[in-house]
Amino acid sequence: MMLSGWGRYPRIDTKLSAPRNIEALRKKVLKGYAIARGNGRSYGDSAISAQNTIHMKHFNRMLAFDTQHGQLVAEAGVLLADIISTFLPRGWFPFVTPGTKFVTLGGMIAADVHGKNHHKDGSFAQYVDWIEILTCEGEIQRCSLNENLELFEWTLGGMGLTGIVIRAAIRLRPINSAWIKQSTLVAKNISQTIELFEQSHDASYSVAWIDCLQHGKSLGRSLVMLGEHAEAESIPLEHKKQPLQLPFKRKLRIPIKFPSWALNSLSVRAFNAFYYWNGKRNHQKKLVDLDSYFFPLDTIIGWNKIYGRRGFAQFQCVLPIKNSNDGLRALLSATANAGAGSFLAVLKRLGTQKSRFSFPMEGYTLALDFPINRKTLALMEQLDRITVQHGGHFYLAKDSRMSRKIFQKSEPRASDYLSYRTDQVSSKVFESAQSKRLGL
Amino acid sequence: MNNILILGAHSDIAIAVAHRFAEAGYQIQLAARNINNLAADKSDIELRHQVNVTLHEFDALDTTSHSYFVEQLTILPNITVCAVGYMGVQAENEREIKEASLVIRSNYEGPVSILSVLANCFEARGCGCLVGISSVAGERGRASNYVYGSAKAGFTAFLSGLRNRLAKKGVHVVTVLPGFVTTKMTEGMDLPKKLTAQPKEVANAIFNAVQKKQNIIYTRPVWRFIMIIIRNIPEQIFKRLKL
Numbered sequence: 001m002m003l004s005g006w007g008r009y010p011r012i013d014t015k016l017s018a019p020r021n022i023e024a025l026r027k028k029v030l031k032g033y034a035i036a037r038g039n040g041r042s043y044g045d046s047a048i049s050a051q052n053t054i055h056m057k058h059f060n061r062m063l064a065f066d067t068q069h070g071q072l073v074a075e076a077g078v079l080l081a082d083i084i085s086t087f088l089p090r091g092w093f094p095f096v097t098p099g100t101k102f103v104t105l106g107g108m109i110a111a112d113v114h115g116k117n118h119h120k121d122g123s124f125a126q127y128v129d130w131i132e133i134l135t136c137e138g139e140i141q142r143c144s145l146n147e148n149l150e151l152f153e154w155t156l157g158g159m160g161l162t163g164i165v166i167r168a169a170i171r172l173r174p175i176n177s178a179w180i181k182q183s184t185l186v187a188k189n190i191s192q193t194i195e196l197f198e199q200s201h202d203a204s205y206s207v208a209w210i211d212c213l214q215h216g217k218s219l220g221r222s223l224v225m226l227g228e229h230a231e232a233e234s235i236p237l238e239h240k241k242q243p244l245q246l247p248f249k250r251k252l253r254i255p256i257k258f259p260s261w262a263l264n265s266l267s268v269r270a271f272n273a274f275y276y277w278n279g280k281r282n283h284q285k286k287l288v289d290l291d292s293y294f295f296p297l298d299t300i301i302g303w304n305k306i307y308g309r310r311g312f313a314q315f316q317c318v319l320p321i322k323n324s325n326d327g328l329r330a331l332l333s334a335t336a337n338a339g340a341g342s343f344l345a346v347l348k349r350l351g352t353q354k355s356r357f358s359f360p361m362e363g364y365t366l367a368l369d370f371p372i373n374r375k376t377l378a379l380m381e382q383l384d385r386i387t388v389q390h391g392g393h394f395y396l397a398k399d400s401r402m403s404r405k406i407f408q409k410s411e412p413r414a415s416d417y418l419s420y421r422t423d424q425v426s427s428k429v430f431e432s433a434q435s436k437r438l439g440l
Numbered sequence: 441m442n443n444i445l446i447l448g449a450h451s452d453i454a455i456a457v458a459h460r461f462a463e464a465g466y467q468i469q470l471a472a473r474n475i476n477n478l479a480a481d482k483s484d485i486e487l488r489h490q491v492n493v494t495l496h497e498f499d500a501l502d503t504t505s506h507s508y509f510v511e512q513l514t515i516l517p518n519i520t521v522c523a524v525g526y527m528g529v530q531a532e533n534e535r536e537i538k539e540a541s542l543v544i545r546s547n548y549e550g551p552v553s554i555l556s557v558l559a560n561c562f563e564a565r566g567c568g569c570l571v572g573i574s575s576v577a578g579e580r581g582r583a584s585n586y587v588y589g590s591a592k593a594g595f596t597a598f599l600s601g602l603r604n605r606l607a608k609k610g611v612h613v614v615t616v617l618p619g620f621v622t623t624k625m626t627e628g629m630d631l632p633k634k635l636t637a638q639p640k641e642v643a644n645a646i647f648n649a650v651q652k653k654q655n656i657i658y659t660r661p662v663w664r665f666i667m668i669i670i671r672n673i674p675e676q677i678f679k680r681l682k683l
Binding site for chain 2: 064
């Protein structure tokens with residue numbers, strides 16, 4: 001059957017199975033060329049293997065919760081949305097959340113996701129106590145900081161290529177309310193944006209939305225949004241009785257695929273201008289519920305369809321801190337010059353991170369969405385080159401199109417990973433369309 | 441405290457029903473063979489909904505054990521859902537009488553036996569609700585699954601009679617005819633999307649039927665119309681159709 005990631009590009013013909021127990025899963029894995037798939041929210045082809053894609057939807061049970069340490073043990077197919085809806089009312093929230101809650105535990109481990117608090121709290125990996133993996137020999141191995149350390153380290157951020165995550169233990173943080181105090185700061189250009197980030201290291205959460213159609217001295221004008229968990233006393237009166245309850249929100253559903261011309265430079269320009277103006281007008285502090293703050297796009301079901309039939313790609317890179325200013329300027333100029341404004345351009349300051357293969361490193365990460373067409377594909381290749389020139393690398397959970405050459409240049413860690421996989425023979429058993437494309 | 445007993449708890453519909461009632465605060469009793477395999481589901485339901493789940497070894501085919509099974513339950517449930525069933529493979533059911541008999545016993549004899557024991561207890565108590573998951577396959581025999589269908593037809597008739605008997609005794613009986621559902625049983629079949637329900641939908645429909653004391657439910661309303669048509673095709677024509 002034809003399968004694609006969240007970006008609906010590329011579409012790949014695959015054999016998809018959904019085993020119901022460990023025995024059936026083991027049989028599938030031992031056939032080789034296997035990759036696990038969670039809820040299909042990685043953008044490209046990282047959770048598809050042409051021969052053997054294994055859907056983990058039947059491994060979706062929560063197994064234990066330790067109220068003393070906030071440790072949750074769950075199967076890999078459990079959705080972040082379910083973890084939140086179960087534990088938020090009891091005063092617990094994940095330490096790290098990506099931009100959507102429709103991802104699985106296994107997926108968050110494989111991509112070692114980061115959130116708006118990376119500069120302070122690091123990536124998802126920091127809150128994983130142990131993982132149980134079905135390895136290439138068909139055995140279940142538990143790994144953690146204390147046992148099978150190498151397997152543990154490569155699995156966190158290893159894009160599912162070390163084995164199939166079956167179960168894991170993660171830690172949640174205690175919170176007092178389901179609300180975030182948000183303040184919005186206006187930056188007139190990229191230098192100011194960076195300055196604001198550098199002044200906001202103490203903020204628990206920070207992220208910037210960039211109007212990427214601006215040239216010249218307005219290049220990189222943005223809204224920098226900071227957030228803090230709100231104490232129960234400070235939340236709106238009507239919610240005070242149940243501070244941990246999320247307010248009810250109507251969901252919007254995108255019913256059909258938009259025609260591919262619906263998002264053109266005019267409509268994108270208008271949206272971006274409106275967003276900037278609106279943010280500037282309302283830049284005072286306000287209270288926002290956790291859902292709206294962390295997962296704004298989740299209220300629009302199927303938003304990936306607005307890019308039309310051909311789908312879209314997300315470009316996300318990270319640049320080392322010393323080259324960030326120059327690199328971001330070059331990336332934003334190239335984007336603005338191409339006139340191919342991205343509907344959503346998000347900038348985030350990342351903190352330091354030591355890991356084998358995870359995406360984050362100290363510096364700035366920029367994410368841009370583009371509908372797939374000849375022009376944007378060429379632009380993204382140009383952005384690839386700029387990133388490599390500035391010593392940056394790419395987020396594989398988003399990638400759907402990078403060339404092997406660019407990847408190998410950007411990622412000196414790839415050869416270590418490949419030799420580890422070859423030693424473990426896992427390179428023969430686990431493979432995704434992405435790992436094949438990138439030579440990983 | 442409200443309490444529900446779910447028989448045949450390995451089925452996808454059974455687990456979805458357990459989640460739905462647990463969400464509403466019911467204590468859950470799951471009954472099936474090899475209950476150890478239900479440990480993960482037990483902890484999942486307990487964690488998500490903060491209710492108690494107990495596991496009970498139960499073999500629908502071992503009908504002599506059924507009285508004892510009900511006796512040893514520490515709490516007689518308010519509601520019982522019977523999700524016991526087995527489709528087999530029609531071609532084998534045609535060749536092997538042993539296979540056909542297993543299908544008949546799993547869908548008719550076993551469920552009838554356990555529900556009869558529970559019905560008597562509920563009747564004596566003067567309240568309760570029995571839910572039987574039957575099938576639209578029981579509405580008219582078709583070449584593609586008539587052994588299964590005929591057993592379900594028997595079960596549907598049993599439920600209807602039981603409802604008639606207990607209506608004045610304060611005990612309600614719900615017949616569920618789910619139509620196509622994405623489950624273990626239908627895995628690998630190419631089912632039309634618009635006619636196919638998720639286990640969650642069936643569970644919601646059952647929950648509502650119990651609250652509203654509905655008698656016969658189809659999970660997707662369109663199935664009511666489809667079955668009216670299928671029941672009313674003249675036999676002269678029906679026997680020539682490929683269904």
